[in-house]
């Protein structure tokens with residue numbers, strides 16, 4: 041089945057640069073008699089500064105995995121460490137606080153609050169006042185400039201385009217200087233031009249600011265912006281690809297090849 | 311019969327969602343039915359004419375309140391269900407069929423509420439009748455008789471109301487396009503930057519109008535009384551509307567502008583969504599404020615009347631019985647009291663009756679002439695009174711005529727010219743509460759000490775400028791004997807047109823008991839209607855915002871953090887109409903209190919506290935609903 045099943049078992053292998061470490065993560069849904077195993081023992085390690093893409097057919101468990109790693113959902117079994125904190129043992133409240141302080145999120149349908157302006161939306165994660173206002177303001181300026189939405193600060197979500205909304209959502213994910221950003225199909229609702237522009241910016245932020253990103257996507261073109269792509273199949277890691285020094289074009293081709301082997305919708309993704 | 315099944319299933323599903331609406335519907339039926347039952351109850355009809363008329367009038371008012379409430383609540387729920395209605399049409403049901411579905415559903419819901427309401431009404435009407443009888447001081451045990459008339463009346467009234475909601479539903483289906491049905495759930499306007507100068511002007515005008523209204527109400531006791539009332543109502547009404555429509559938006563905008571994007575979580579959950587819906591909420595918040603103020607005034611007024619009954623009656627009638635110029639009757643009554651072993655104090659009081667004139671402008675009344683009886687405090691005391699007159703040459707003034715409204719306003723001491731005599735004056739040291747002798751409203755009374763009395767009597771009887779009169783006053787020693795004594799008096803003098811203290815008290819407690827019962831009833835209905843409407847509206851808002859709460863939870867905000875912002879919003883939504891309504895009512899009650907001889911502050915406070923308590927229950931229910939929504943948002 042699996043071509044390259046990784047077998048890292050010991051926690052002491054974690055290097056200083058490991059941002060995320062997951063071991064034997066399992067997740068089942070449903071109750072007795074009708075249990076559906078969605079994740080069947082995922083091992084994953086993400087180093088600081090990586091841009092990891094997660095691919096797989098619909099229903100493969102991508103969103104489930106992302107939600108678990110992002111502490112939005114809990115694993116049935118397994119150990120997960122982010123920046124050295126064992127989130128699988130955290131209480132709900134501690135987990136929420138951890139999420140707020142350490143992680144950033146970009147959602148497929150933006151999830152902006154309609155009643156807030158772009159700037160207010162972006163500043164939400166720091167709105168409990170942990171970060172000093174001056175610092176938050178400076179951070180907002182920098183990020184808004186990078187994402188090209190500085191002029192939209194006072195606009196409401198209904199007044200801006202989908203691509204601009206997603207940039208706002210990305211800015212919101214970055215404002216609290218997270219150790220890691222999670223994105224679930226951030227380009228899913230965008231046309232190809234806005235999508236590549238957003239991905240370019242994300243790759244840029246990943247490179248220049250050293251932000252670690254994990255992104256779920258269906259789109260091989262989107263994952264070609266990543267430094268590594270992990271393929272899921274039936275709740276297991278099927279294989280993974282590193283970009284290395286390859287050009288994006290070559291990497292894209294490789295991703296397509298794996299998808300062809302995996303079957304499913306690789307063809308219509310083009 | 312698939313359509314019927316569909317309707318039935320959809321209704322059952324909706325009851326789970328809208329159980330509060332269903333409950334409110336039942337509640338309206340119960341209250342109306344109880345009212346209708348009392349209106350036709352033989353025990354009530356036996357009391358007096360006034361009572362069934364009062365029930366009839368209040369019943370009509372009740373129909374209006376219940377009708378408006380049901381129709382309004384239905385419109386809120388129709389809006390919530392517009393997506394469902396759109397969906398039925400999308401899957402190919404004809405408008406006609408969808409309309410029929412809703413009508414059947416409405417019919418089933420209505421009939422169920424009607425039947426349950428009448429059954430509950432039958433069970434509780436006895437409790438209400440007992441309460442009423444207790445309030446009006448009627449102790450006999452009574453049975454509520456089942457009234458078919460009441461049932462029929464209730465059925466007719468609510469079928470009428472359901473007709474309205476049916477028309478509402480049909481027009482929702484026919485008048486809206488699919489697109490608008492799918493979008494109504496989202497409608498909430500987007501806050502616009504207010505046109506600064508206009509908005510600032512109107513915002514301040516709103517506050518100014520309310521302050522103006524309060525100021526007028528504080529000085530409204532003058533010749534222009536009726537005009538003042540209208541001015542106060544208009545300026546407070548318009549002011550309140552401006553507060554909700556402009557002032558709040560303007561203030562919020564200023565605050566938000568000052569934050570420059572750093573809104574903070576709790577403002578993001580209170581200020582921002584409030585601004586988002588200000589236009590839609592302004593009307594209902596204004597109406598709720600004004601109606602709260604009116605209900606509060608009505609309740610506080612009615613309770614004050616009830617609470618002050620004894621005090622008010624006593625201050626009008628300090629003696630238990632009096633006889634005017636009728637010494638023989640007085641003697642006979644005292645004989646009968648002696649025979650029956652009722653102990654009492656009896657004394658004769660001489661009245662020196664003449665005209666007096668006040669200095670120009672001393673009292674805000676058109677005529678300065680007064681018809682006065684001068685009495686000596688010693689004679690009053692001999693008849694059982696405890697009034698004591700001040701020093702020689704000065705007097706305590708008593709009058710329950712129309713000038714008593716100005717009792718607190720008139721400045722003392724005051725000089726009064728007696729008879730046509732320019733030289734003889736007397737100083738009024740104090741304007742006391744009530745009467746010194748059971749009032750015939752005819753004359754004001756001046757209580758002076760004995761030597762002053764003797765001197766004035768000599769002077770004016772000599773010149774013939776005064777007439778002499780005599781009153782016999784009785785005070786029963788033991789108040790337990792009052793009822794028996796009153797019975798004796800009434801039997802002897804029923805036809806003479808005079809009334810004794812105890813009968814007057816009984817009559818007053820009956821009227822005021824009825825008043826407090828009816829206004830309490832209406833107040834409760836109103837309170838529950840407004841409370842539920844606020845709750846329904848907030849429930850809809852909570853549904854609309856659910857996705858935002860989910861996002862916030864995902865971003866790592868705890869339920870507690872989020873609830874803090876939501877509670878802040880509820881403090882505004884429930885608190886502002888309540889506080890404004892209370893303050894409005896306080897000023898109204900202050901005006902009302904000048905019609906009372908006694909202090910009604912305590913009674914008014916009790917009425918307000920109870921109102922606030924019930925009102926806050928709805929606020930807590932709302933917060934609970936939000937908490938559930940936030941918890942389940944992730």
Ligand SMILES: Nc1ncnc2c1ncn2[C@@H]1O[C@H](COP(=O)(O)OP(=O)(O)OP(=O)(O)O)[C@@H](O)[C@H]1O
Nearest residue numbers: 069070078096097098099100101102103104105258
């Ligand atoms: N809350 C849940 N309860 C029960 N089953 C669930 C739940 N969430 C996900 N599943 C199941 O887990 C499986 C994986 O779902 P997941 O959303 O992770 O897929 P995905 O890879 O993100 O798919 P897609 O590409 O379509 O988004 C699916 O079969 C789904 O039905």
Ligand SMILES: [Mg+2]
Nearest residue numbers: 102103104224
């Ligand atoms: Mg998914």
